Amino acid sequence: MYISRIRRNIFSFIDFLAWYFVLQDCGMSKIELKQSLEKIEKVINDACGFFEQMNLPNKSNVNLSKPANSRGAVTTARPPPLVIGRDKDCDNIVAMLHDKEEDAQPDTNRAHSPASASERCIRPQIIGIHGIGGSGKSTLSQLVCAREEKDGHFNLVMWVHVSQDFSVDTIFRQMSEAASRTPCPQFNNLDTLQTNLEKKLHGKRFLLVLDDVWYNNRDVRQYEKLQQILSPLNAGEAGSKILVTSRTKDALIALGAAEQRCIPMSVLGEDVFLKLFKHYAFHNVCVPADDRIRLEDIATHIAKKLKGSPLAAKIVGGQLRMRPNIDYWRSSRDGNHLDDTMGALWWSYQYLDEQVRRCFAYCSIFPRRRYLERHELVKLWAAEGFARSSDEGKDPEDVCQGYFDVLVSASFLQPEVGKYSSKMDAYIVHDLLLDLADKVAGSDCFRIENQWKRSGDNWTMEGCEDEVPLDVRHVFVQTYGSELITEKICKLDNLRTLIIDSAEWRKPVEEKVLKNLFARLRKLRVLIIASDQGMLSVPESIGQLRHLRYLAFMTRYGSDSRLVLPGTLTKLYHMQVLDFGNISDLVFDSCEDMFSLINLRHIIQVPFREIRSIGRLTLLRTLETFEVRKEQGCELKQLSDLNQLCGKLRIMGLQNVESQQEALEANLADKEGLRTLELWWNYDETAELKEKEVQTEVLEGLCPPKLLESLTMYSYDGLRYPSWMMGKHNGGPKYLNTLSLHCCSTELGPELGGFCSHLRSLYIFSCSWDTLPDHMEHLTSLKDLGLNRCRNIRSLPRLPQSLECFKLSRSNEMLMSSCRTVGDPIWEKLQHILVAYVDGK
Incomplete structure (x- = not known):
């Protein structure tokens, strides 16, 4: 108390x-x-x-020092993932997946129903993997997926995480996105969503992995939901299979797996497990040779205490790797805290820095196996004030980046396999680690995993019966409901974080609920609302949230979405992040007063083209679009002092820049964090020589930073490309790997090879060139070359031997015909290329 x-x-x-x-x-x-x-x-x-x-x-x-001080070199570099000792298990599962006997089984759930008495539906055969948490079930299933992707036995391979609390429509959406590799469209009801999924599976022999399925034989509703997610899978071709992972064999049998097809996770051999443990404990560790021998001996004893748990090997090994000290390792060996997996996780957690522990506990507000993006978490932690105050002079986000790296190095955050995640830099928290995060967070964090359920013509919300602690500070709500917000959330006077993950079209966010929320939750620092509705109007009372640092209104489908913001938003002086997702229409009459948000660091997605005097926001790190206009406060020189900009920057309206001196005032070369730069002119086919000369001088003055990785230009019509791009002086990017030119009339010269020695991708769209540059074979790092709508290019030069992919579409018919004609000289130039597409063929 x-x-x-x-x-x-x-x-x-x-x-x-x-x-x-x-x-x-x-x-x-x-x-x-x-x-x-x-x-x-x-x-x-x-x-x-x-x-x-x-x-x-x-x-x-009080002794506040760490339990042991490292005498060796400390590393936070994450070891590459290692999967060993699972080849036999993988071979066994693949053999079952390819087994043609009893390839499918009757769908008994439908076969006995009156509607299907005349025909027996066939369901793909189910194969199961079961084992305790942390035993490597998900890793094994992904290993199987990787092999099947390579072998091509199945037309389609899908991997979906289910977890304990799931909604059927969410699983259907994940299946749909895994089947098409594109975002799932919005549908008004579950039946339409299921029909859409069945169409994507029709006629295809697929492998579907349902990872981490939970089952309670006393929960009838859960059983019905599990049967429901299997129902559209009958649409596939004969030979389709379902691979399920679960902690219990009962879950597999309940889904319909035959007992002989329920595979227990095998225990790794002692030598194999020791190799796995040492991989994580010794990666990049530099110690004297004598110490190394002693550490190796201690590691052998520690590995035996971990009882073959791959998760424990990763977590404990990661913690030891960061402290390669003999005394520390010896005390770890002699204690009894590593005798079970959960004890090992708790032991490792205790040795994290206090602020890192706080960041890890914060992750408990998110649902199981949710994909967490690095840049999003770092910004959230910084907005919450988690950066240690003693790190004077350091940027809070840089400090939080360090915390993130520690959690990744210690495997508390684990990178997700890119092929099965739509996010580029995604991480997950393992189920057992999330259990630990729940315990250490206590009443600080709470998540409500609720959903709407249809009963006849009525909709009711289920999953929000638990009482929310009144002193909670961070809350995640899976699905919006006005009664939930009014009756439970608005009573939480100390709330700092409110994330509403989904506001469905049938239950939109009402303005009156937002007014009530803004009036009651005055201490909010983070507010995120993701909505499927087309229109959202934010009341003026948002100006009462004086502590707010992170504000996001997002929608899954942005093409017809509209957001109306009040002028009081500019009074939120502590604001650091404004994120409006992919909302297509933003109404904000006070853009010209945005410069008052002096702590603003990120303006994400929606281009605030009306912002005036943005140069005053010197802390800005993210500004995706800046438009130059011939108005006061909209000049290119507004970018001059924004040297903390990083990531991507798009500069539009460059036809409004009149001299090289104006371009130099943008000071792009000093923006060392920029990695992607887009330069846009308005296309003008009547441009005179003087205008072309001005464009030439302007581009010369827009010299980007040395570490730029991607450069894109639209409608450049100058007389030549700049000296920094042709390698004629020391300025300009040194490691450019992607160059894209759209509607550019100026042809590239042969100097390109000297400037772009690191270039990996070159894309040319709708350019009026007659030829590609000579000496392209000097681009020895080039992997991808794409030509689209290039009507005047009739031949190809000699292409570099490094080229792996060539795409030619909607271009000169003579050139495309030559590329398809066997024996043609141009066809011969493509024969060393691994993948060559000509008009999609």
């Missing part, structure tokens, strides 16, 4: 401090200052009184 009260008082103290600085920004009066200081003094006195009652020791009497 005392700990909870102290914790609440400490957080109140932090909130009062934050409010004090808000009032300072607003120019508070002496009376307001006195009242705020009195409140702060009361909080401090209350906290001190609690410490005295508990008779806590003085800091001077």
Whole structure:
């Protein structure tokens, strides 16, 4: 009880401090200052009184040092994933998948129903893998998928995570996206979604992996849902198979797997497991040779305590790797905390830095196996204030990036396989680690995994019966419901984070609910609402959220979405992140006052083209689009001091820049964090020589930073390409790997080979060139070459031997015909290329 009260008082103290600085920004009066200081003094006195009652020791009497100090080189580099000792298991499963006997089984669930009495539906055969948490079931299933992708036995390979609490429509969407490798369209009901999925599976022999299926034989509803997700799978071709992983054999049998096709996870041999453990414990560890021998011996004993758990090997090995100290390893060996997997995870957690532990506990608000993106988590942690205050002079996001790297190195965050995730830099928290995060987060974090259920013509919400702790600070809501927000969420006076993951079209977010939310939750620092509705209007009362640092309104389907923002948004002086996803129409009449948000660091997705004097926002890191206009506050020089920009920058309206000096004022070369740059001119086929000369000079002045990786130009019509692009002086990017030219009339010269020695991809779209540059064979790193709508190019030069993929479409008919004609000289130039597409063939 005392700990909870102290914790609440400490957080109140932090909130009062934050409010004090808000009032300072607003120019508070002496009376307001006195009242705020009195409140702060009361909080401090209350906290001190609690410490005295508990008779806590003085800091001077407490040993706050780490349990062991490393004498070797500490590394936070993540070892590459290693899968060993599973070849036999994989061979066994693949053999079952390819087995033609009893390839399919009757769908008994439908065969006995009146509607299907005349025909027996055939369901793909089910094969199961079962084993305890952390034994490597998901890894084995992904190993099987990788082999099947390579062998080509199945037309389609899909991998879907199910978990304990799942909704049928979510699983159907994941199946649909895995089947088509594209986002699933929005459908009004589950029947339409199922029909769409059946169409994608029709006539295809597929392999579907359902990972991490849970089953409780007393939960009838769960059984019905499991049967429901199997129902559209009858649409596939004969020979389709379903591979299921679960902690229990009962779940596999309940789904319909024959007992002889339920495969238990085999225990790794002692030598194999030791090799796996050492892979994670010694990767990139540099210690003296004598110490290495002693550490190897200690590692052998530690490995035996882990009882063959691959997850424990990864977690414990990662922690030891970061502290290659003999005394530390010896104390770890001699303790009894590594005798079971959960104990090993808890032991490893205790040795994380305090702030890193806080970041890990924060992950508990997200559902199981949710894909977490690095850049999103880092921005959330920074907005929550998790960066250690003692790191003076360091950017909070850079500090949080370091925390993220530690969690990845220690395997508390695990990179997800790219082929089965639509996100490029995605990570997951293993189920057992999420259980640990739940425990250490306590009442700080809470997630509501709810969903709408249809009963006749009515919709009811299920999954939100649990009471939400009143002192909770971070809440994740899977599905929006007005009653849920009004009756439960709005009572949480100390809430700092509210993430509403989905507001469905049938239950839109009402403006009156937002008004109530903004009036009650004054301490919010993070507010994220993802909605499927076409129109969302944000009330002016959002201006009351003076502590807000991270605001996101997003939609899954952006083509017809509209967001109306009030002018009071510009009063949220602590705002760091504005993220509007892929919303297509943003209405915001106060764009010209955006410069008052002096702490703003990220403007994501929607281009705020109306922002004036954006150069005042010197902390900006993300500005995806900047449009140059001939208006005050919209000049190119507004970019001059935005040297913290990183990632991608698109500059439009360059036809409004009139000289090289104006271009130089953008100071692009000093924006060292930029990796992708797009330069846009408006196409003008009547451009005169003087205008072409101006474009030439402007591009010369837009010299990008040295570490730029991708450069794209639209409608450039200058007389030549700049010296920094042709390698004629020391400026410009040194490691450019992608160059894309759209509607550019200026032909590339032979100097390209000298400038682009690292170029891997070259794409040319709708350019009026007659030829490709000579000496292209000097582009010795080039892997991909694409030509689209290039009507005047009739031949190809000698292409580099490094080229692996060539795509030619909608271009000169003579050239495309020559590429298809066996024996033609141009056809001969393509024979060393692994993949060559000519008009999609």
